[in-house]
Every structure is written in structure tokens, then in C-alpha cells.
Amino acid sequence: MESIHVKLNEVVLRDGLQLEDKILSIEEKLEIYAALKKAGIQSFEFGAFVHPKRVPQMANSGEFFSRIEKDKAEASLIALIPNLKGAERAREAGVQTVNYVLSISDSHNLQNVQQPTAKSLEDLKEIRWYCGKNGMVLNVSCATTFGCPFEGEIPEERVLEILGEIVLLDIPLITLADTTGMAHPKQVHGLMKRILEQFPNQTFNLHFHNTRGMGLANVLAGVKAGVRNFDTALGGIGGCPFAPGATGNVCTEDVVHMLQLMDLETETDLDGLLAASDLLSEAIGHASPSYLMKAGPSTQKYPLPVTQ
Template sequence: MKLAGEVTIYEVGLRDGLQLESRILNVAEKKRIADQLLKAGVSELEFGSFVHPKLVPQMANTAELYTELKQSVSAKLVALVPNHKGIQLADDSGVQFINYVLSASDTHNQQNVRQTTDESLNQFQKMSQYGFDHGMELNVTVATSFGCPFEGQVPQSRIMSIIDTLTESNIKRITLADTTGMANPKQVYDLTKAVKDEWRTMEFGCHFHNTRGMGLANILAAMEAGITIYDSSIGGLGGCPFAPGATGNVCTEDVVHMLEEMGVHTAIDLDQLLAASEEMKNRLGHELPGQVMKAGKSSRLYPIPAQ
């Protein structure tokens, strides 16, 4: 297998992981989990989003959380924004790293941000300039890159066209997102190989959901194509509130466990990560989808049962 020696894990549990939860965590609870994730070695943390609190009430305390986190954190703290108002609110709070999301599917984009994809692309050009003028670093996530729950297959040519437009702006990274877990490994390899070959100097990442049990396999397929940045969510939490069936982000502990067992360095301490996942489970009050937190590491040995 053609695998990189190390990868970057981009943790989205405090944002994507919590946005469907009925229990809303307060700032102190979120900070405790964030501190544990950072102690585990997470270097990129999407801590929240600047969205309308009536639409996603779980993210209403994002600005307060950033105030608490920025005091002593050396990791990259990223906020998701859906529009120009979002980036202005992030700027007002002093956030330097921004993730803007748009959908390759017009129908999903309308459901998510009430705009067509072209309208979101046009808006981003203005946001990109705003970010540049205010010293902010922008990344873009292209949702439904591997399929839309409303439209079905999204042609590869459409993804390539969207990326071509995005690369005209001031951005560092583009993340291809499998928003409802529709992707398969061959499809993932074909698309990620195509974009890596076309834009050799652009930084690309992938965001997979494990909705249909193919999340880890899709990561391996993208690794074969040369992708070395992966979104994941503590405990396997999360999903898009505007896409039917979009449960189950790929689980951070499961990803780290698989890669480290394969000799791929993640710079994350799995034991500390499992402790953070346990904390999240206790705060939310229900079991989480992650597998390693249930079964333990594969290196764990058991005593032979007495005869």
C-alpha cells in the first residue's frame, strides 16, 4: 500500500459532533473536553460554528468557548461559518482560522444555507477578501462531494469545476466531504487522485461519515491517492442537521487506532483520546458509536480462562 508516514487529524467533535445532540453542553463542559483533546495531541480543533442560534442552538456559545480556549492553546482553533455574517462574528471574537462550507449539490446547499452553490461561491469570493484583509486563514469544505441524499450522484466534473473556482481565492485547504456516508473506496480514490493530480500545490483533506460502515475504508482509499489530512469526530458523533440520515462521522479513536497500528504517525495519544471520548459519553448521557472505546486497543491481551 502507498501510504504516507504521517497524517493530520482535524477534530470536529465539538462542532459537527454536537450539532445533532439534544443535550446542549455549556462552555465549561465543552472546554473540559477540548482540554482533554488537546492533551491527547490534537493539533487542529474545529471548536464550534458561528451560525444562527435558532437553527443550531448547540453552537450558541461558540464565541464564549473561544474566549476560554484561546488563553493557553497553541493548537489551531477553527470555527465553521456558513456566510459573510458568520465570518464577521468570528472576526469580532478574534478567531483567526475559518472553515467555510458549501455544497456541491444545489439542493443540499439550499437546505443548508438557503443559496444555490453558485451563490455560495460568489459569496465566498467576498469572504475570502475579507479574511485576507483581516489576517484570517480560510479553508473550504465542499459538502456532498461524493453524493447528495436529494440528487444522488454528483458528477466528478462538477467537483472539479467548483475547486477550480475556489482556487482563485485566498485559501489554504479544500476538504472534500462525504456528508451522508454515500461514498465507496473506488469512488474516493478516483476523485481524490484526480484533484491531487490537477492541483499539485493545493492542500486537500477529506471528511468521511461512517453511516454505511465504509468510513475507514474510504480513508485508506484517499491515502492511496495521497491525501494526508482527515476530519474525524470524537466517539463517532455527529451529522448534518439538514441532510436525512447523516449520522456517524468517522470516529477519531478508530482512525487513530487503525493508522497507528499500520505504522502511520498521527501524533495523538490514543489512551488520552479514549479518556476524552469517555468524558464526552458521560456528558451526553448515552453510548457513542466508536468501536475502540468499546473493544479496547487490539494490542490488549487477556488472561487465558481457567479450565
């Protein structure tokens, strides 16, 4: 059987850091970034061009980019943007790939970007035009695809309808995000089967949070449905500041550990990821929710206790 390749996009430097109290310095971010690159990570959501007062952790995204810009040829360096102003600031900073976020549910879109989803979809067309004109790549992230903390379940029809509009705009990668960890494996499998059938030429990326312990099971459900792209965050930290109950992203090293055991290819080095995760814990000043950082890989053997 042909081996399955899974592409990971590392979001610790954006979504991962958003809920952390301590603002990381450029130097700290650089150290974590370098360790992740060394471990084989080739795609990064490295920051966001959002209002610095709303998400202080992202305020130095432009400066951070200027320090890693040289890697553009060998790694995808993606910045999240909430609006056209974000795209403009990204362009000024020299960023080539941006990820525009909108929410499938109106309630979360209103909290996140202060306008209904329909207005964000309109704006998307303008941003698409702006990016095209300026030679920038535009991806799109759909928050609350698998449920909204305010509205609850989201009808699949609404997801499909909004995706239908986005797909028309020739977007290389569309991320479907489970913003507050409401997705379950049956839902992920069913919805992704339907989406991949309806949009067979579109590449989709999945973004899970491990809020209710189903993160790894949801990744597998996605793989089984045919998805090959996933967002993960080193240490499993993170969460949306504008979604109540938000907790950490699905953890990079935990995902890689599981996929490696299952003979799925990620082209990353687990030991390298654990070294990076160590730097992360030091930088944020506390242990992360990573299972692997506590337990170590399951291949690890313990010596037999000495008996008398």
C-alpha cells in the same frame, strides 16, 4: 520507507455535537477539549458562527472560544461559517481561522444555507476579501462532494469545476466532505487521484461519515490516493442537521487505532483519546458509536479463563 504522517482535524465540538439533543455547557466542552489536547490533537473545528436557532449546540461558540483563545499559538482553532455574517461574528470573537461551507449540490446548499451553490461561490469571493483585509485565514469545506442525499451521485466534472473556482482564491485548506456517508473506497481513490493531479499545489482535507460502515476504508483510500489531512470526531458522533439520513463522523479513536497498527504517524496518544471519549459519553449522556470504546485496542490481551 519514509513513514507517512497523517494530520487529524478534530471536529467533535462542531459537527460531532450538532445532532445531540443535550446542549453541552462551556465547562463540558472545555473538559473534552483539554483531554483531546492532552492526547496530542493540534487542530480543532471548535464551533460555528451559524444562526443559534438553527443549530442551538453552536450558540456558545464565541464564549467557548474566549476560554481557549490562549491556545492559538499551539493549536489551530477553526470556526465554521455559512456566510459573511458568520465571518464578522467570528472576527468579533477574535477567531483567526474560519472554514466557509458550501455544498457541491444545489439541493443541499439550498437546505443548508438557503441559496444555490453559484451564489455561495460568489459570496466566497467577498468573504475571501473580508478575511484578507482583517488578517484572518479562510478555509473552505465542500459538502456533498461524494454524493447528495437529494440528488444522488454528483458528477466528478461538477466537483472539479467548483474546486477550480475555489483554488483560485488562495485557500490554505479545502475540505471535501462526504456529508451523508455515500462515498465508497473506489470513488474516493479515483476522485482524489484526479483532484490531486489537477490541483497539485493545493492541500486537501477529507471529511467522512461512517453511515454505511465504509468510513475507515474510505480514509485508507484517501491516504492511498495521497491525501494526508482528515477530519475525525471523537466517539464517531455527529451529522448535518439539514441532510436526511446523516449519522456520525468517522471516529477519531477508531481511525488512530487503525493508522497506528498500519505504522502511519498521527502523533496522538490512543489511551488519551479513549479517556477523552469517556468524558464525551458522560457529557452527552449516552454511549457513542466508537468501536474502540466498546472493544478496546486490538493489542489488549485477555487472561486465560481459570479451568477446573
